[in-house]
Amino acid sequence: MQEPVLKVDGLSVAFRNSLAILDDVSLEVHRGQTLGIVGESGCGKSMTALAIMRLMPSAALTVSGGAIRLNGENLLDLDDEAMRAIRGSRAAMIFQDPMTSLNPLFTVGNQVGESIQKNRQIGRAEARRITADLLKAVGLPDPERHLDYYPHQLSGGKRQRVMIAMAIAGHPDVLIADEPTTALDVTVQAQIFQVLRDMQAASGTAIVLITHDMGAISEMADRVAVMYAGRVVEEGPADAILAAPSHPYTRGLVSCIPRVSDAAFDGWPELPVIPGTVPDLDQRGEGCHFAPRCPLADDRCAKRRPPVLHDGERRCACWYGMAGGQPHGRI
Amino acid sequence: MQALANLGGRLLSALVLIGCVIVFNFLLINIAPGDPATVIAGEMGGASEQVLAEIRAAYGLDQPMLVRLGTYVMRIATGDLGYSYYYNDPVADLILSRLGPTLLLLITGLGIAIVLGVWLGVLSALRPDSPFSHLVTVFSLIGYSAPVFWTGLLLIILFGSAWPIFPIGGIRDVTQSGGPLFHVFDVAHHLVLPALTLGAVYTAQYARLCRASMLEVLKSDYVRTARAKGLRTSVIVGKHALRNAILPVVTIIGLQIGQMLSGAVLVETVFNWPGLGTLAFESVLRRDYPTLLGILVCSTVLVVIVNMLTELAYRLIDPRIRAAGGAG
Structure with a gap:
C-alpha cells in the first residue's frame, strides 16, 4: 500500500509535563483522501490539529512522545525555521470561525497574496493575478472585485472561501480543516464542503476534517477517527463505522444522529443523549476514560487501559471487544 | 462627494x-x-x-x-485676540512667538512617547514572562504615577548637576553665538531634558497600553492564521499584530492631547521653556485675562485639530471605520 501523506504515530501532548492532553494518538491519511476526526468538545481534536502544525497555543503544552510524519519526515525533529517553511506550503490549516480568522485591517487580495508570495518569488501584480484565480477556484463570484474587499465586507461563507484560497495557495500535501463549517449555516456548510471536495479532486490534497458532526463525517470522510478524552477510541473506514459502530462511545454518537426513519413510525421520538461530560484533565485515570459514562463499564474498564483491537481495516479500544459485547449496531 | x-x-x-x-x-x-x-x-x-x-x-x-x-x-x-495688559503687546503676537517652542516640545515629547512606548510595549508583549517585560511594567507604573514636575526635577539633578551634560533651562544659550547649524544643535541640546520629562509619562502609558493590546492581539484568531500561513515572525508581529494593537494607542493619543498641553505647562515652568505654558502660568498670576483667554482659544483650536488628525489616522489604519462613513 502507498505511504500515507500524514502519519501521526503515538502522539502524546502534556500540559506542564504532567497532565496528558493527547495520549498515544495514531492517525494516518492518504493522498486524495479525507480523514474525519470526530468527538465532543474537549476530546483533543483541535489539539491534535494544532500539534500537527506545531501551533500549540501555550508554551505549557509540550509533545511528550510520538512522531508526526509528513511524507515520511518527522515534523517534531524540525527546527522552528524549517517548520515555518512547511506551514502554508506543505501543510495548511483552516479554522472554525472565519469571522475572526482573517485580519480585519488588510484586503482579501493582500492576505491571500501574502500566502502566494511566501511560496513563490513573484511580484505583486503576478500574485494578484494568481489570487484572483484562487478566489475563482473557491467559488467567489467576480474575483477581481473581491481582491480589494476587506473581510468585514464579506459574509461568513465567503470569508471561509477566502481562508480556503489562502490555505491552498501553497498547494499543500495536507489540509487540516478544524470545524470549518461550525460557525456557518447549513446551506453554506454544503457549499464549503463542495469547495473542499472540488479542490481535493483537482489537487489530490489529503484533508483532515475535524468536526463534532457525524453528518459531516458521512458526507466528507473516507476514514474516521473517533476521539475521546485525548485518545483515539475507534478508527476505520467511515461508512463501515457509521453503519456498525463498535466502541460504545461511537455507538452513542451515531445514535445521536437524528434520522427521518425514526420519525416515520411514531412521531418524533426524544433525541438520545450520552449522559455526563468528558472528564477533566486531572480526572482521567489509567483505565478507559469513557467508563464513567459507558453502559457496559465494569471494574476492569475503570482501572485498566483497554487494549486496541484490530479487525481488518478497523481498530477499537474497548475491553468488550470489537463488537463491545454486542452485535454491531446501535445501543 | x-x-x-x-x-x-x-x-x-x-x-x-x-x-x-x-x-x-x-x-x-x-x-x-x-x-x-x-x-x-x-x-x-x-x-x-x-x-x-x-x-x-x-x-x-x-x-x-x-x-x-x-x-x-x-x-x-477677525484674528484679534486682544491686547495684553502686562506685556503691552497684541496677544496674537505673544502667542505666535510662544507657539513654536511649545509645538516643538509637544511634538518631540509625543514622538519619544509613541516610538519608545510602542517599542517597549511590543517587546514586552512578545516575551510577557521575561525579566525585561517585568522591568517595562515597573517602569510604566513609576512613569505613570510620578508627577511631571518631580520627574523633571530628578532629571535636572541627574543630568544638570550630578552628571552635567544637558542644559537645565531655557531654549538656547545666549552667551554663545554661531551659524544656523549651531542654533539648531543648541535648541536640540536644550530640548532633551524637557522633552524627555514630558515624554516619560506618556511613554509609560503607551507602553502599558501597547503591551496589553499586543498581548490580546497575539492571542487572536487572525494571528494564529498568520502563523498557520508560515509567515516570518517579523511579518506576523510587524504587520498583522502591530497594526491592530496600535489602534487603542491612536485613540488615547487623541484623547490625551489636552492633558499633554497642561503637562507642557508644568514642564515649561520647571525648565523655564519659553512656550505657551510659561506664558499661561505667568498670565494666571498676573490676571492677564486677554492673554489667558487667547491661550485657551489657541489650545482649544490645537486640541480640535489634533483630534481631527487622530480620526484621520484612525480611518487610514482601520478600514471598518472608513466604511462606516459619517457614522464613524
Missing part, C-alpha cells in the same frame, strides 16, 4: 465647538474674583479711584458683560 460632505460637517462642528469653548472661557474668567484694573494699577504703583475708572474705561472693562462678550467674539473672528 460623500467624503467631502463628511469633511465639511466635521469642520462645521469643530467651529461650533471652538465657539462654545470661547464663550464658556470668557464667562468663566469673568465670574472669577479679582479686578484686572487693580492689578494694572498695582503694577503702576497704586492709584486712586479715578485712575482705576480711567483704566477700566481704557480697556472697555466698564461695559456690561454681554457687550464685552460680543466685542470679544467678533474680534477673535
